[in-house]
Amino acid sequence: MISHRGRENKNNEMGSSDFSWKLADHPKLPKGKTIAVVVLDGWGEANPDKYNCIHVAETPVMDSLKKGAPDRWRLVRAHGTAVGLPTEDDMGNSEVGHNALGAGRIYAQGAKLVDLALASGKIYDGEGFNYIKESFNTNTLHLIGLLSDGGVHSRLDQLQLLVKGASERGAKRIRLHILTDGRDVLDGSSVGFVETIEKDLADLRAKGVDAQIASGGGRMYVTMDRYENDWEVIKRGWDAQVLGEAPYKFRNAVEAVKKLREDPKNNDQYLPPFVIVDEQGKSVGPIVDGDAVVTFNFRADRMVMLAKALEYADFDKFDRVRVPKIRYAGMLQYDGELKLPSRYLVSPPEIERTSGEYLVHNGVRTFACSETVKFGHVTFFWNGNRSGYFNSEMEEYVEIPSDSGITFNVKPNMKALEIAEKARDAILSGKFHQVRVNLPNSDMVGHTGDIDATVVACKAADDAVKMILDAVEKVGGIYVVTADHGNAEDMVKRNKKGEPQLDKEGKIQILTSHTLQPVPIAIGGPGLGPGVKFRKDVPQGGLANVAATVMNLHGLEAPADYEPTLIEVVDN
Ligand SMILES: O=C(O)[C@@H](CO)OP(=O)(O)O
Ligand SMILES: [Mn+2]
Numbered sequence: 001m002i003s004h005r006g007r008e009n010k011n012n013e014m015g016s017s018d019f020s021w022k023l024a025d026h027p028k029l030p031k032g033k034t035i036a037v038v039v040l041d042g043w044g045e046a047n048p049d050k051y052n053c054i055h056v057a058e059t060p061v062m063d064s065l066k067k068g069a070p071d072r073w074r075l076v077r078a079h080g081t082a083v084g085l086p087t088e089d090d091m092g093n094s095e096v097g098h099n100a101l102g103a104g105r106i107y108a109q110g111a112k113l114v115d116l117a118l119a120s121g122k123i124y125d126g127e128g129f130n131y132i133k134e135s136f137n138t139n140t141l142h143l144i145g146l147l148s149d150g151g152v153h154s155r156l157d158q159l160q161l162l163v164k165g166a167s168e169r170g171a172k173r174i175r176l177h178i179l180t181d182g183r184d185v186l187d188g189s190s191v192g193f194v195e196t197i198e199k200d201l202a203d204l205r206a207k208g209v210d211a212q213i214a215s216g217g218g219r220m221y222v223t224m225d226r227y228e229n230d231w232e233v234i235k236r237g238w239d240a241q242v243l244g245e246a247p248y249k250f251r252n253a254v255e256a257v258k259k260l261r262e263d264p265k266n267n268d269q270y271l272p273p274f275v276i277v278d279e280q281g282k283s284v285g286p287i288v289d290g291d292a293v294v295t296f297n298f299r300a301d302r303m304v305m306l307a308k309a310l311e312y313a314d315f316d317k318f319d320r321v322r323v324p325k326i327r328y329a330g331m332l333q334y335d336g337e338l339k340l341p342s343r344y345l346v347s348p349p350e351i352e353r354t355s356g357e358y359l360v361h362n363g364v365r366t367f368a369c370s371e372t373v374k375f376g377h378v379t380f381f382w383n384g385n386r387s388g389y390f391n392s393e394m395e396e397y398v399e400i401p402s403d404s405g406i407t408f409n410v411k412p413n414m415k416a417l418e419i420a421e422k423a424r425d426a427i428l429s430g431k432f433h434q435v436r437v438n439l440p441n442s443d444m445v446g447h448t449g450d451i452d453a454t455v456v457a458c459k460a461a462d463d464a465v466k467m468i469l470d471a472v473e474k475v476g477g478i479y480v481v482t483a484d485h486g487n488a489e490d491m492v493k494r495n496k497k498g499e500p501q502l503d504k505e506g507k508i509q510i511l512t513s514h515t516l517q518p519v520p521i522a523i524g525g526p527g528l529g530p531g532v533k534f535r536k537d538v539p540q541g542g543l544a545n546v547a548a549t550v551m552n553l554h555g556l557e558a559p560a561d562y563e564p565t566l567i568e569v570v571d572n
């Protein structure tokens with residue numbers, strides 16, 4: 001059970017000492033319907049062309065939702081300020097997308113909160129920084145995280161400011177443990193990011209600070225696994241970052257990345273782990289007793305496993321060999337329920353009173369399911385970055401084990417069928433009012449940049465939607481089908497005119513990242529009253545408007561401070 005520590009404070013802040021979880025009945029919509037909430041991960045709306053895999057794929061079910069009922073299909077915003085990101089140039093992502101879907105309000109997200117804390121300098125006044133600072137005089141400051149300007153998990157400019165700020169505040173020896181990206185940014189861009197940060201470090205060295213890159217590796221192969229899919233990924237990172245051991249040794253990081261990329265099997269996402277060594281071949285930056293460590297990603301999911309390895313005394317996921325006594329802080333606290341890590345530089349968004357928590361207090365029984373790589377999206381992110389149930393008697397969360405150790409273009413169907421079967425069975429069981437799933441295919445395969453495989457992935461997701469909608473039909477239920485951000489609908493980097501952008505050799509540049517596109521939302525099913533349709537007066541509606549919409553469909557009014565519902569009920 002989730003504890004409710006601190007909640008009283010929150011409610012007082014809201015000025016409602018008589019706060020109640022009880023939601024008013026919706027004046028027109030009945031309670032007790034079975035509602036399927038389907039999130040297609042990475043499924044945006046874009047112009048139809050050959051780089052739009054959703055358009056190319058056979059997707060009869062999603063097509064029919066769009067064409068069939070114009071009052072029950074629309075687009076919603078899924079990027080930028082609509083999901084709490086700093087600017088409209090920020091693509092959407094799963095964390096902010098599912099946070100908005102589940103919480104029904106827009107919170108300033110990690111990217112923005114870190115920007116503000118760095119700009120005001122408050123990051124250096126907090127408990128977290130003061131804690132790590134105690135190591136600066138005698139020991140090394142290590143910074144571990146994703147090196148790119150993608151803005152999904154971390155941002156290069158934030159790292160640059162933090163390195164500079166720490167050195168100005170006494171850090172004399174700094175070691176960076178970098179993870180190359182190629183997923184939120186173009187593959188191959190890692191070289192430029194390493195060159196940029198190397199220049200900063202050289203400037204620091206000129207000022208007498210001993211600052212260097214100590215280790216590295218590709219984010220998907222080293223360190224940034226999530227939801228405990230494959231602990232080997234964390235172990236590879238641990239060996240390089242903490243123990244200073246890796247299969248590849250180089251004298252400098254630019255050379256490391258360039259050389260390792262020469263093997264056609266390697267790309268930025270999957271670069272093998274390497275360490276930087278001195279003239280004697282000794283690694284320049286293992287983590288030892290007394291050192292300070294900061295994981296500088298603001299996003300939670302892909303830092304939780306490393307945070308556990310760094311923080312937990314009791315740990316059996318792999319043999320850590322040596323467990324240094326360190327001062328560790330996360331850029332943010334990554335899990336609000338586990339309080340992990342216990343020290344952090346910037347307070348995370350306080351996502352409170354999410355729709356999931358309201359629903360358990362209002363008699364709505366929920367089933368949530370995805371496969372491992374997206375499981376936390378419909379549970380942890382949906383519930384405001386809290387692991388666990390609100391009420392285990394009212395909720396059931398099912399995780400289908402993902403394949404590990406493969407790139408998903410090899411198996412683009414992933415576990416979509418299995419997820420749909422679980423959803424179907426949950427719907428037909430009559431035990432649940434809400435059956436919520438995430439279908440990962442279009443996103444996970446889209447990230448590989450393999451266009452043919454992504455087309456197959458989109459079809460697999462569409463087939464899964466069909467199975468779920470068929471079950472909804474059988475029980476007289478309602479469906480809400482939407483997505484968390486774009487990905488598969490655009491697989492090529494475009495110029496300002498929207499034309500595919502060519503590289504120096506005249507080749508198109510494959511886009512492995514998410515997009516700025518809006519996403520569809522469709523409602524329907526035999527349980528949906530004939531007068532229910534999308535309102536016309538929320539044209540700017542975004543993902544945060546979905547929670548109130550779903551609450552209404554459960555026969556409940558949404559809390560007053562939620563973003564407005566997307567639906568209205570007209571009397572026929
Ligand atoms: O894989 C991830 O970590 C991100 C991209 O960086 O994708 P998503 O937000 O869809 O989880
Ligand atoms: Mn996603």
Ligand SMILES: [Mn+2]
Binds near residue numbers: 042443444447487514
């Ligand atoms: Mn993604």
